[in-house]
Amino acid sequence: MDDQTHVEWREWGQAAFDEAQESNKPVLLSLSATWCASCHEMDTETYAEPRIAANVNDGFVPVRVDVDRHPRVRERYNMGGFPTTAFLTPEGKLLTGAMYLGPDGMRQVLDRVREMWDAKGSEAGRVPRALAGNPTPSSEVTPAIEEHLAGQLSEKYDERFAGWGSDAKFPMARTVEFALKREREQALRTLDAVRDHLFDDVAGGFFRYAGSRDWSDVHHEKRLDANATLVRAFANAYLYTGDEVYREPAARTVDYLTDELWTGLGVGGSQGPAEGRDYYLLDAEERAETRRPRTDLTVFAGGNALAADALLTYHAYTDDEHAREYGRRILDTLQTDLVGREREGVVTRFVAGDDVGESLLLEDHARVVAAFCRAQQVLGEGLDVARAVADAAVEELFDEGSFRDGPAAGPGMLDRPLRPLDGNVEMADALLDLAVLADDESYRDVAHDAVGAFAGAADRIGVQVAGYGGVAARLCRDPLVVAVADDVGSDLHRAALRIADHEKVVVPAADSDDYEAGTAYLLDGDERRPAQTPEELMATVAEHARL
Structure with a gap:
């Protein structure tokens, strides 16, 4: 075994999977993040161990992915948190995976994956249920x-x-x-x-x-x-x-x-x-x-x-x-x-x-x-x-x-x-x-x-x-909608934004052809409830809430 002291990471891309196919090796996918302390700890304690690095380089195609930059990869291969260490077939199917692995744990997992690969090859890969193409469980919205x-x-x-x-x-x-x-x-x-x-x-x-x-x-x-x-x-x-x-x-x-x-x-x-x-x-x-x-x-x-x-x-x-x-x-x-x-x-x-x-x-x-x-x-x-x-x-x-x-x-x-x-x-x-x-x-x-x-x-x-x-x-x-036929930033507009319902929708500078200028309207279905001052608007909203 060569005395290699670091893992030779590939970037996520088709080239890495082509290499795995040509060399008949599984892919070791490491999901990491800049903010993840355990990810950096695993780099210094596990991947930096020379024998582990050599084993990874010899027996696998190692790929490193920043989960913030590649959210689709994150969602398909995440094992429940970060770091994630996932093992894939050259077609991208999942063999197995884990989260943080110390040196001893990594040695055991590498041996198990190699045994699995030698016994079954790509046939050991699986597709998670969420990616199986099944229809979503649709029904009425009630x-x-x-x-x-x-x-x-x-x-x-x-x-x-x-x-x-x-x-x-x-x-x-x-x-x-x-x-x-x-x-x-x-x-x-x-x-x-x-x-x-x-x-x-x-x-x-x-x-x-x-x-x-x-x-x-x-x-x-x-x-x-x-x-x-x-x-x-x-x-x-x-x-x-x-x-x-x-x-x-x-x-x-x-x-x-x-x-x-x-x-x-x-x-x-x-x-x-x-x-x-x-x-x-x-x-x-x-x-x-x-x-x-x-x-x-x-x-x-x-x-x-x-x-x-x-x-x-x-x-x-x-x-x-x-x-x-x-x-x-x-x-x-x-x-x-x-x-x-x-x-x-x-x-x-x-x-x-x-x-x-x-x-x-x-x-x-x-x-x-x-x-x-x-x-x-x-x-x-x-x-x-x-x-x-x-x-x-x-x-x-x-x-x-x-x-x-x-x-x-x-x-x-x-x-x-x-x-x-x-x-x-x-x-x-x-x-x-x-x-x-x-x-x-x-x-x-x-x-x-x-x-x-x-x-x-x-x-x-x-x-x-x-x-x-x-x-x-x-x-x-029906949504709570307030149309304001007044300037953006006006007292009436600011009052509409401060109605105590964070799901409301405020339509500012509403078309004066449809609304009277200087007026806010609480829209309730086909009904329009006008208010010309912030106080009137709040009173109108309070009355609407009681109905």
């Missing part, structure tokens, strides 16, 4: 979906420590937002726990999760996606309560995103944990003299769309101009650099020098549509971009009644369609906003199909995807 998910809130809620579940605690910002309208005390207590245990009091921003039920054993990664959704969740809690304890963490996280992770064009993707666990016990001055945590400043389309949505939501409730300015700057970058690069309406995941990410990913399209719909409501602009991005997704990704996660093409199992529930929920929610803002019911029809595609299994959907209940509820009753 109020029972919302009722089930609301019941799940109470069933899974941790009365002692807050949050949902009895093991590790994740913030689950979208579940919090669903609970704000149905189990508000649970939502607020959970945000209290997130603020008290996962918020970085020195630099701002939220850590990824707590490893224990009582919110201890904090894992100190900070990811853009989680921080953006938490800004919006805390802002929405402030909308309902007016309590500064919810506004302040949102404000400080806005500062974190626009300072620590700001690249000049957008918000970077993540900040990993520091090498020493004591780093987050230091004050600001002490941290300044210590090596900073590893940071990925890649500007990802979906994460930045979430950030723009969150910043504009926060601005809508507070008039904070800093949030407004940076929200607009992010939208400008999305529109200039990442939307329409390939063709009209198509979103590219990232561009980093010569490294260009995939295009037409459902997650990115859903979030970009939502962000520009938010911009239309708050800034009075963005509708054209939202429509173009939505139209591209519907044309390219929507078939058989639901959305695929991306093009059904690529190496490994990327050519097998995956129809993720969470991605369909995000897109359906954005399309419902777009249907109102564009006055186009076809978007609502697509959203209805996408939600109905999973309704046959609604009773098996858990609290982690509680947003499914929220979007189903929006389809089962």
